[in-house]
Amino acid sequence: MARAKTGTGRLRTRTAAVALASCAMAAGLTATTAQAAQAAEANEHCVLDVSTRNHTCHETLAEARQQGRRIADTTGELIGATVFEDAEYGGSSLTITVPEPCPKNDKVDFWLDLDDYWQNRISSVQAWSTCWVWLYPDSGDRAGPYKENHPDVGSYINDRTVTVGLS
Amino acid sequence: MKSRNRLAVGLSAAALAMTGLAAPASATTEAEPTVRQLLEQCENGNTDLCEFHPSGAPETRRGSYELVGGATNCSEGTSTRIISWQSTRGTTTNVSVTISAGVTLGEVFEAGFETSYERQWSWSTTKSDEIRHELGPNQAVNIYAAPMRQQVTGTYELHFGDPYYGHYYWYVHDVTVDGPQENPAWQTRVESKTANC
Numbered sequence: 001m002a003r004a005k006t007g008t009g010r011l012r013t014r015t016a017a018v019a020l021a022s023c024a025m026a027a028g029l030t031a032t033t034a035q036a037a038q039a040a041e042a043n044e045h046c047v048l049d050v051s052t053r054n055h056t057c058h059e060t061l062a063e064a065r066q067q068g069r070r071i072a073d074t075t076g077e078l079i080g081a082t083v084f085e086d087a088e089y090g091g092s093s094l095t096i097t098v099p100e101p102c103p104k105n106d107k108v109d110f111w112l113d114l115d116d117y118w119q120n121r122i123s124s125v126q127a128w129s130t131c132w133v134w135l136y137p138d139s140g141d142r143a144g145p146y147k148e149n150h151p152d153v154g155s156y157i158n159d160r161t162v163t164v165g166l167s
Numbered sequence: 168m169k170s171r172n173r174l175a176v177g178l179s180a181a182a183l184a185m186t187g188l189a190a191p192a193s194a195t196t197e198a199e200p201t202v203r204q205l206l207e208q209c210e211n212g213n214t215d216l217c218e219f220h221p222s223g224a225p226e227t228r229r230g231s232y233e234l235v236g237g238a239t240n241c242s243e244g245t246s247t248r249i250i251s252w253q254s255t256r257g258t259t260t261n262v263s264v265t266i267s268a269g270v271t272l273g274e275v276f277e278a279g280f281e282t283s284y285e286r287q288w289s290w291s292t293t294k295s296d297e298i299r300h301e302l303g304p305n306q307a308v309n310i311y312a313a314p315m316r317q318q319v320t321g322t323y324e325l326h327f328g329d330p331y332y333g334h335y336y337w338y339v340h341d342v343t344v345d346g347p348q349e350n351p352a353w354q355t356r357v358e359s360k361t362a363n364c
Contacts, residue, residue: 061222065322065340078336079324088224088284101326126220126283128324129336149220149283 043085043092049077050110051099061093079128080110080166087123088151094118098166102131108165122161124151134165200332205339206264209325210271216326217271219279219342225317227348230256232311232356240302241364248302253295254312254353258346266344272323276344280319292347300357307362314351319344 045064046057058064065079077097085091102109110131114121125146127133132145135157143157145167152158209217236252258267266272268290280288292314300308323339331337 062320062341065222065338079338082220089221090224128218128220129326130216149279151284 045093045095047095047097048112049097050080051077051097061089061095064093064095080131081128081133081164082126083118083122083133083161083164084124084126085121089124089126089149091123096164096166098129098131101129102166104130104167106167108134108167110166112164112166114162114164119162120159122164123153123158125153126150131166134167135161136163136165138162198332200337202262202339203264205325205331205337206262206266206272206323206342208327208331209275209323210264212271213327213331214325215328216324217275218324219276219321220324221279221283221319221321223320225284225319227315227317229354230313230316230347232313232354235310235312235355237307237309238300238302239307239362239364241305241362243304245304246302247299249297249299250308250310251295251297252310252312252355253293254314255291255293256314256316256347257291258344260345261341261343266342275323279321287349289347289349289351292349292351294353296353296355298355298357305362305364307360309358309360311356311358312353313356314353315348316345316351317348318346 044057045059045061046055047064048055056064061082077099078101080096080098080102082089082093082095084093096110096112098110122135125133125135126149127146132147134142134144135146135153136142137157137160142165143154143161144165146153153161208214233254235254236250238248238250240246240248260266264272266276268277273290277288277290294312294314296312298310302308320341320343323342325331325337325339327335327337329335
């Protein structure tokens with residue numbers, strides 16, 4: 001979806017703003033509507049850490065991913081997926097970090113219930129590490145797995161995702 | 168591109184689940200590797216997984232105009248010339264490691280680009296054309312040409328089977344690859360100058 005915004009946001013840490021529904025290999029996450037209100041102000045590039053519940057936002061995707069560094073090790077977390085508001089990885093983004101590569105155990109290992117801002121908004125996704133991305137609409141059906149970088153999630157699920165799963 | 172052994176990575180990940188991502192403490196005190204060192208690990212096949220993830224849509228722009236040909240009329244009369252020209256443009260990057268067709272880093276980038284945007288990456292382009300131009304007495308012209316180019320910035324993601332500088336997973340961010348669009352539109356410019364007859 002298209003949305004015209006200006007990048008005026010500053011780095012924020014929102015440690016307490018995310019509720020972790022479960023832990024370790026089956027994590028469910030819910031962000032608050034307060035985040036949604038802030039995110040609506042401008043394109044934001046946020047990182048949601050499954051393990052620590054930290055939720056930080058940045059002005060650019062590059063800042064979000066590298067935390068200001070050209071190269072980065074992954075002590076603590078590594079990127080499992082990034083979802084985007086617009087096709088071809090445009091608009092706001094949400095990078096989901098996981099404590100380990102997805103173990104490929106025929107299960108969805110991480111669940112992310114999207115907040116009001118991100119619901120019905122995802123148009124493109126990138127699968128990182130060994131993770132595959134599943135997109136769930138409100139109907140309970142699902143689309144995926146998205147195993148690579150996908151500039152367009154397809155008309156069936158475009159702007160309809162309410163839950164993201166990583167397997 | 169998943170240039171890798173995903174199964175091997177998955178098994179490794181399972182083994183890491185209890186210990187975290189960092190290698191044992193004895194290995195974590197090493198200095199940080201350079202961008203070149205990390206990318207060379209991918210190039211040399213020392214990674215379990217090496218992928219390129221773009222940070223956004225490709226940025227397109229008109230490339231620089233370069234001199235591709237010209238003609239001079241040293242006669243006292245007007246002369247109509249057919250000026251043929253040919254130009255080739257390649258790909259540049261912002262790293263000191265070769266990322267091009269035929270090398271692993273190039274293949275990884277190319278695969279990442281193609282899955283990301285569902286179109287092919289073009290490492291180089293060549294254009295041949297001719298311009299019909301009327302030259303006055305003692306007049307000369309230079310022909311400049313510029314193709315449309317595209318630029319992609321992204322991250323190389325590397326997974327190692329054994330710790331590298333103390334870690335199993337590394338990212339190299341802000342890698343920019345700049346090349347011609349596939350079948351780009353070229354623009355030409357004709358500039359008159361004084362003939363050096």
